[in-house]
Amino acid sequence: MRQRRDRRGNVGEGILSGGTTSVGAPRPTAAGTREGAPLSATAFPRVGGTVYCEGVPLPQIAAAAGTPAYVYSTAGVRAQYRMLDAAFGGVPHRIHYSVKANGNLAVLRLLQSLGAGVDIVSGGELYRALRANYTGDDVVFSGVGKTAAEIGEALAVGVRLINVESEAELYLVNEEAARAGVVASVALRVNPEVTVSSPHPYIKTGERGNKFGIAYDEIAGVVHRAKHLRSVRLRGLDMHLGSQVAGTDPYKDGVQRLIALYHTLVADGATDIVYLDVGGGLAVTYDDEAPADPSAFAAVVKAALPSGLTVLVEPGRYLVANAGVLLTRVLYRKQTGGKTYIITDAGMTELLRPSHYSAYHRIEPVSEPTGSQTVVDVVGPVCESGDFFALDRRLDDVVPGDLLVIYSAGAYGFAMASNYNARPRPAEVLVDGGRFAVVTTRETYEDLVRHEQSTLAWRDA
Ligand code: LLP
Numbered sequence: 493m494r495q496r497r498d499r500r501g502n503v504g505e506g507i508l509s510g511g512t513t514s515v516g517a518p519r520p521t522a523a524g525t526r527e528g529a530p531l532s533a534t535a536f537p538r539v540g541g542t543v544y545c546e547g548v549p550l551p552q553i554a555a556a557a558g559t560p561a562y563v564y565s566t567a568g569v570r571a572q573y574r575m576l577d578a579a580f581g582g583v584p585h586r587i588h589y590s591v592k593a594n595g596n597l598a599v600l601r602l603l604q605s606l607g608a609g610v611d612i613v614s615g616g617e618l619y620r621a622l623r624a625n626y627t628g629d630d631v632v633f634s635g636v637g638k639t640a641a642e643i644g645e646a647l648a649v650g651v652r653l654i655n656v657e658s659e660a661e662l663y664l665v666n667e668e669a670a671r672a673g674v675v676a677s678v679a680l681r682v683n684p685e686v687t688v689s690s691p692h693p694y695i696k697t698g699e700r701g702n703k704f705g706i707a708y709d710e711i712a713g714v715v716h717r718a719k720h721l722r723s724v725r726l727r728g729l730d731m732h733l734g735s736q737v738a739g740t741d742p743y744k745d746g747v748q749r750l751i752a753l754y755h756t757l758v759a760d761g762a763t764d765i766v767y768l769d770v771g772g773g774l775a776v777t778y779d780d781e782a783p784a785d786p787s788a789f790a791a792v793v794k795a796a797l798p799s800g801l802t803v804l805v806e807p808g809r810y811l812v813a814n815a816g817v818l819l820t821r822v823l824y825r826k827q828t829g830g831k832t833y834i835i836t837d838a839g840m841t842e843l844l845r846p847s848h849y850s851a852y853h854r855i856e857p858v859s860e861p862t863g864s865q866t867v868v869d870v871v872g873p874v875c876e877s878g879d880f881f882a883l884d885r886r887l888d889d890v891v892p893g894d895l896l897v898i899y900s901a902g903a904y905g906f907a908m909a910s911n912y913n914a915r916p917r918p919a920e921v922l923v924d925g926g927r928f929a930v931v932t933t934r935e936t937y938e939d940l941v942r943h944e945q946s947t948l949a950w951r952d953a
Contacts, residue, residue: 535568535815536899541860543897547926550819550858554895557919557930559821560838562906564594564931566602566924568815569902573606576774576807579790584802588632590772591617593808593903594816598922598931600624603811609652611772611806615642622649632769632804634681634732636704643668647676653767653804655730657681657705659714662724669723679728679769680714681705682753684746688734688773692849697734704732708749715757726762728804729754732771735809738781743770744792751796768793768801774810778900779852784810809903816902818843818918819858822894823873832868834887836896839872840879841915843901844908847878855881858895861888870896874913906932914940 536545543550545563553563577587588609591600595617600610601624610621613635621631628649633642636657643665646654656662656678669676683705697704706714715726729750733742747770754765770793774784793803820838827833845851855870866889870882881898890896909917916935921928 535565535571536817536897538860543856543858545817545923545928548923548928550817550897551895553921553923553928554819554821554858556928557921558934559819559895559918560836560842561819561919561921561934562816562842562901563819563921563923563928564596564599564812564816564902566815566922569599569602569812570606572811572815573603573608576786576790576805576810577607579786580794580803580805583794583797586802586804587811588630588769588804588806589811590806590808591620592907594812594905594907595620596906596920596931597624598920598929599812600626602922604630608811609804611808615639615645618642618645618649618651628652632679632730632806634730634806638664640664640668644672647672647674650674651677653677653679653728653730653769655679655681655728655769659706659717662714662718662721666718666721666724674723676724677727678724679730679767680711680726681730681732682711682750683707684731684733684749686733686742686746686749688737688742689739692736692851697732705730708753711753712756712760715762716760719761725764726757727764728767728769729757729765730767730769730771730804732806733773735773736775737773737784738775740785740788740792743789744796746770747793747796751798754798754801766800766802767804768797769804769806772806772808772810774807776809776813776900776903778813779854786810811903813900813903816900816905818898818901818905820896820898822890822892822896824892825890832866834868834870834890834896836870836872836881838881838898838918839874839913839915840876841872841874841910841912842918843881843898843905844910845904846881847876848908853881853901854899855885855887856897856899857888857890858897864889874915911935911940916940 536543545565546567586609588611589603590611604625609630610626611632611634612618628651631651632653633646633651634655647669654665654676665676685708731746731750733746777783818838820836822834823837824835840847865886867884868887872879919930919934920932922931
């Protein structure tokens with residue numbers, strides 16, 4: 493196995509998708525994995541100099557599917573799922589995968605086959621889940637702005653829980669359930685008002701003054717006032733602290749607050765509560781941060797859990813981020829104004845995270861790095877100055893035609909892709925051992941205008 497240098501000049505092992513080997517990180521083992529590292533870190537090994545996904549060389553995928561393309565590893569997803577599921581062993585629990593991270597039907601079906609449920613935030617995500625063979629009981633429905641129609645759709649399939657985010661929504665759910673002749677199972681999304689150190693303010697959700705959920709000190713009043721509602725049944729309490737949450741302390745604080753509230757509500761007669769939904773947000777490695785430790789996370793939840801409650805977890809990124817990469821080709825190497833730009837055929841339209849959250853994604857050549865490096869900006873072709881993947885990054889010298897792999901792109905990659913600049917969205921490829929399949933074909937130009945009318949049906953005012 494070869495060595496390479498990361499952007500700080502540290503020497504690390506070259507096969508890890510989960511970040512570089514750095515001071516304090518576990519030692520590489522003979523098999524090339526790091527003890528304690530997520531198993532998905534082995535999903536994209538370098539074999540004979542070339543990056544593979546499991547047993548398939550990435551250049552073969554580029555040749556078959558074109559670039560840019562997302563590539564996902566089934567083994568990577570499976571490993572993450574199993575680790576988290578095992579960590580909650582011994583207590584009643586269910587992992588509800590957060591569809592927003594990557595709603596591809598093949599990914600959803602894979603997770604369904606492993607035993608996952610889903611966490612959805614829209615009628616569209618419900619539709620995706622049902623198309624991937626989930627049933628209503630597999631679904632928890634979160635989201636701060638559910639429409640009456642979406643609530644109706646959720647009730648029609650009997651979702652396990654509607655995570656209600658405001659008092660007004662609770663009354664709307666009650667109305668819609670009465671209309672449908674059912675009793676809706678609801679959880680209240682509590683804003684636990686816990687401080688988290690997420691890397692970007694846009695992905696914090698559980699601090700006071702946030703649009704999500706109901707303020708902690710208002711919950712008891714909401715429940716008390718809702719006692720007369722006949723078509724909702726309070727089955728759970730829910731929180732979501734934010735994303736890329738480092739460490740277990742925020743979860744510990746949040747769960748303790750939720751459980752204190754649970755006891756208050758039970759004392760006030762809310763005896764139907766059986767679910768404690770602790771949200772998602774488990775951190776993954778993009779660079780050399782420590783990934784979330786599923787056992788430590790589960791331990792803080794388990795330690796506080798009153799008997800009789802089932803834990804629900806809503807991870808998105810944890811299950812898929814490091815099981816996916818974005819494969820892109822270098823179009824130009826441009827030197828101007830004292831800088832070197834690597835211009836790729838992917839841009840912010842394919843992977844928005846760097847420009848939207850200043851997110852770091854590790855980037856490497858797919859073929860064996862030359863060792864000769866330059867400080868470059870890696871940018872896309874979109875007509876926006878904010879269209880970049882990396883700024884002032886030390887990168888192995890690549891030339892037009894070379895393939896680059898952008899790691900940790902399995903979550904919030906394709907899901908946030910857009911057609912800006914009239915760019916067709918990319919292909920998605922799933923790898924399973926030594927075989928691969930295109931699971932989403934690249935959009936065509938025709939797709940771009942599919943819903944636009946050429947004959948206008950004017951209506952008079
Ligand atoms: N549950 C709820 C209610 C959520 O709002 C989210 C994410 C999750 C679960 C899953 O969070 P995760 O485990 O993936 O961190 N686009 C941003 C992330 C936005 C997350 C929004 N909510 C990014 O690219 O970092």
